[in-house]
Structure formats: C-alpha cells, structure tokens
Amino acid sequence: MEKLVVSACLLGCNCRYDGKNCHVEGIEKLAENFVLIPVCPEQMGGLSTPRIPAERIGDKVINREGADVTAQYQKGAQMALQIAKINDVKCALFKSKSPSCGKGIIYDGTFTGALKEGNGVTASIFEENGIEVYSDEQICDFIHKSVDKSDL
Template sequence: MRVLVSACLLGDNCKYNGKNNRNEALLQRLQKHEVVRICPEVLGGLGVPRPCVELRDGVAWNQYGENVDAAFRTGVHKALEQIEGQQIDLVVLQSRSPTCGVKQIYDGTFSKRLIDGQGMLAAALAERGYRLVDVEDIDSVPEL
C-alpha cells in the first residue's frame, strides 16, 4: 500500500515553529508500506520556521495579518503535481493544519478556536477522491 503522509508526522522539522509532529504509532504502522512524504507549506516556498497561519473564509493569513494565500495555493498545486500519476491508497494528514487538517481547522482568529473544516491540501485531495485519515484516527484503519 502506498501512503501519502504529512512530512511533519514522519519527523521532518517543517512545522511553522521549526519542529515536527513525529508520531511513533504511525511510524510503526507504516513500516510495511511505501510512504510518500509531503509538506505543501514548504513546497509553496514558506520558510521554517515561519509565522503561524490560519484560514479565514478559505484564505490563508499569518498571525501578523499578512495574506500568504498565494504561497499556500502554490504548495497545494506542487503537492498535487508531485503525486500525479501515482497510485495513492491512503492519505494520513496532520490534524488541524491549515493545509493538512482533515476534520477541523483553526477559525482564523488566532484564538485557538477550532471549527469543522479542512485544510487546503486535504480539501483538494478529498475533492479528487483520495481516502483521507486524520492522524488522530489511524486506529480506525485496520489495513494500516
């Protein structure tokens, strides 16, 4: 099985704060599978570390009020190009991320308030029919 995974979950230091979300349980489950790592924010040219970003009305804004939507959309486009033509059986993405959030994202006010919704990459992948799983729900995927 080929699994597309948020790079931060694999231990890549690509989060906005320069750190990662390494997930040992996920790494154990991925041992028998082919892994394709992805970080659309880095692909979009955003540095590490970088200001925190949230989506407001579908537009990416950083914590300083700067519109960074173009970089986010570029990153999503490049991520989609990167996997074009590949058979991706499952996608495991980082929770609540403005690019990768599968079920919830922050509301765009930088107040730590969550709303139902998807990050930009998650939405683009869902629209294209990929099977998405929030990393917090990996226990619900028996074949993983």
Template sequence: MTAKILVSACLMGHAVRYDGQAKPLVHAALDRWRDEGRLVTVCPEMSAGMPVPRLAAEIGEGWSAADILSGKGQVRESNGTDVTGGFLQAARNALALAVETGCTHALLIDGSPSCGSGFVYDGSFSGRRQKDEGVTAALLKAHGIQVFSDRQIEELVAAIGH
C-alpha cells in the same frame, strides 16, 4: 497493488511545522508501512517554498477550504499577510505528488490550514477550533484520495486492510 499513503512530514519526525517543530506520530502501522516503502512524505508548505520557521497562518474568519479553492477566501498569517497563493500551490504540489506516486490515502496532521481534515483554527489566532479542513486535505479529497487525520490512524489501518 499495495496502497501508498501520503503522510505529513511533521508526523514522520521532520521539524517542518510553522514553529520549527515536528509532531511525530508513533504507531506500529507507520513503521510497517515505512519498511514496506508505502509512505510518501510531504510538507505541502515547504514544497511551495515556505520557510521554517514561519508565522502562523489560518484560513480567514468566515471562510472555508472550499472557499480558498474556489478563489473566494484567504489564508492569512498572524500579521495579516495574505498567503493564499502559497497554500494553493502547496495543495497542488501535494496532489501532484500523490498522483505521481500512486497514493490512494493520506495521513495528515489535524489543525493545519493545509493538512487539517477534522478541524482547523478559526482565523482569529485565538486558538479556537472549527470543524473544517485545510486546503491540501480538501483538494486531495476532491480528487478521490481518502484523507485521515493523525487522530484516525486506526481508521486508516482499517481502510487499508493491513
């Protein structure tokens, strides 16, 4: 069976990021996988009903994605509003879509409190990064889906084997 890949909608050119922008990733493998019908595109936040544009959100200072998933932490918007519930719903929606469509791998935008897999912002809204992952990336990994950031497309190509 051919591996399916869950991919962040912003990487596919959809203007769904918090700031109303896209972050298109151009790579021959993405073109090939799209032509083969292997890509399943999702914006976890939009799947949970979050608007575009929306306020920036970060996992609260001192917390991790694991804390959020275990009910101990918060995701907050830049104005301090707790949006944890929306990010948990977003992660559950992405996982359900991945399972339903047979995705074994995910290619997600780094830095996002949902999709980050190498880093997220530290909750201070100062632009400082910390090594951690977003809520969606953590939930996908916990369910055996291999997660790659947009900076790891070559590693994803190698993992899939073609």
C-alpha cells in the same frame, strides 16, 4: 505495495511553522504495508521554516501578521497533489487542525487555538480529487485497517 502520502511532520520532520515536528510514535510501522510518501505543503509552497503561523479565514489563508499567504498554500497543495497523482495514491494521512493538512476540524482564524469545521487547503484538494484523507487523530483506526495494532 500501496502508496500513502503522509504529512512529513508526523514522520518526525522538523517542518512545522515553529521548526518542530509532530512525530507519532509507531507511525514508522506503516512502512511495512505502504510506500510512505512524505509531503509538507507549506514548505513546498515556498514558505520558510520556521514561519509565521497562518490560519484559514474564508477562502484565504492569512498569517498572524495579517499577510495573505493563500497563494503559497495553494501552490503547495497542488504540488502535493501532483506527487500523489504521479504515484497513483488513493489515501493520505494528514496532521489534524492544520490550515494545510487538517481534515474535518481546523483552527478558526482567530489565532486563539479555537477550532471550526473545515479542511485545510491540501486536504480539500486531495478530497476533491478523490483521494481519501485520514487525520492523525484517526491514526489508530487507520493503522488498525492496515497493520496489527498490537505490533505498535
């Protein structure tokens, strides 16, 4: 069975910066077609939960109090990539807008909720390594490709 790396918060893990999750109803259905491999790069990089929110600013990741947490984000991304490679993963389903997992659009570094084009640190590294990244905002497309949506 094909393997799929998934942002752990989408599966209901309370690993977000605020100690909550972003569970997507029906996502468990993917387990019928994939071995699901949950990752939370921010936790894996050594950040606590809950934690101070951070956003990408240029090449760095800075938290709301001005601390540079780029190293933790890069460490978590590399660990997630290592897990993906060990499992020969071709595809990942990541939480949108996150400075780690976001694909295509992320928060713009002003901590106002404004968005900009770009990827989170982990999404960038996955794509650089040839792993196809989908965001949860594409989840219907993704699920449609993998399972019958009417079953959700």
